[in-house]
Amino acid sequence: MAQPHSPAIRRYTRRLTAFMAAYVALILAMGWLFRHAPPPAPWNAALAILPALPILGVIWTVMRLLVEETDEFWRMLFIRQTLIATGFCLTVMTIWEFLQNYDVVPQGQHGFGTAFFWFMGLGLGAIWNGIDLRRQRSEP
């Protein structure tokens, strides 16, 4: 998501940086903890959820951008980007689920969860928006 210099984008970038830093710290810390000193129940559930919280923060950050961006054209582009991300994520996860249902691929996600594909979809949406903007620029 890249409209330069708008206050909403600056807030988005600050929030995204903070949540991603928290995510990296928590995923490394929980990985180490569960390998070397697995916590007992119910603490294991609470601690296992911790790295998911910054991911929820990132999703909140994206939604806040849609609310806070005052330029309606850019807001439309960001909404299209999130719709592309949601569509891509749902498509991949639905196909994957059926492949697993019929034992075509192994069970489990091997670290590639729903959020991973949604973020990948945001990247695809950004590429789509970029192509669209370049096409507009090249028109007379």
Place this chain on the structure above:
Amino acid sequence: MNNCLRILRAERGWSQQDLAERLEVSRQSVNAIETGKYDPSLPLAFRIADLFAQPIEAIFLRD
């Protein structure tokens, strides 16, 4: 929706950036509206009409 924004802007010697600043939107917004890729909201259409001192229907035309 067609519009004559580019002509009105050119008559005043404004660049897309000049118009964008007057409307408090991005230059890309002005470009998208001029090229018909994006139809502005009613509030923005009124701001454009006010800026050029013309009714909305004189600026934005049916396809």
